[in-house]
Amino acid sequence: xxxxxxxxxxxxxxxxxxxxxxxxxxxxxxxxxxxxxxxxxxxxxxxxxxxxxxxxxxxxxxxxxxxxxxxxxxxxxxxxxxxxxxxxxxxxxxxxxxxxxxxxxxxxxxxxxxxxxxxxxxxxxxxxxxxxxxxxxxxxxxxxxxxxxxxxxxxxxxxxxxxxxxxxxxxxxxx
Numbered sequence: 001x002x003x004x005x006x007x008x009x010x011x012x013x014x015x016x017x018x019x020x021x022x023x024x025x026x027x028x029x030x031x032x033x034x035x036x037x038x039x040x041x042x043x044x045x046x047x048x049x050x051x052x053x054x055x056x057x058x059x060x061x062x063x064x065x066x067x068x069x070x071x072x073x074x075x076x077x078x079x080x081x082x083x084x085x086x087x088x089x090x091x092x093x094x095x096x097x098x099x100x101x102x103x104x105x106x107x108x109x110x111x112x113x114x115x116x117x118x119x120x121x122x123x124x125x126x127x128x129x130x131x132x133x134x135x136x137x138x139x140x141x142x143x144x145x146x147x148x149x150x151x152x153x154x155x156x157x158x159x160x161x162x163x164x165x166x167x168x169x170x171x172x173x174x175x
Contacts, residue, residue: 017043018038018043018044018046018074019071020035020047021088027049033134033135048062053081056087071094073095074088076096076099078111086124097125097141098124099128099134139156
């Protein structure tokens with residue numbers, strides 16, 4: 001059902017702390033951005049395809065067992081009705097970060113509205129539509145984990161500095 005990533009340079013597997021979920025294998029291309037971001041930060045994670053509609057029992061079992069298995073944050077991508085993040089959030093108190101995916105005639109706007117319109121008491125943090133949202137969900141998951149992990153916090157700070165260094169500082173004056 002799930003695959004844990006190995007620490008680079010290590011022969012010992014570490015248990016995953018982030019679950020990356022999606023409703024269909026066709027979502028993998030976008031949600032892979034979250035997985036690659038987590039991997040670049042050396043965060044052990046697992047990637048799971050499970051559907052709120054087509055495999056609701058499996059989704060509930062996975063979600064209810066996540067905390068016991070050491071998962072600390074769930075990154076959930078879904079398109080169209082985007083019920084997966086809500087179904088996951090209904091079964092756990094772990095942070096759930098929803099990524100609306102582009103699909104169908106509304107190009108992800110339907111998924112955005114479904115993800116962001118959760119009832120009070122069942123929170124889902126909602127990110128941008130598509131790949132940027134998937135990557136930002138991974139970074140937000142990393143920020144949550146970094147609250148108790150100074151090494152990870154330092155990696156995130158270094159990543160921000162490197163990103164800032166790539167922005168040209170040229171100012172042109174006219175007139």
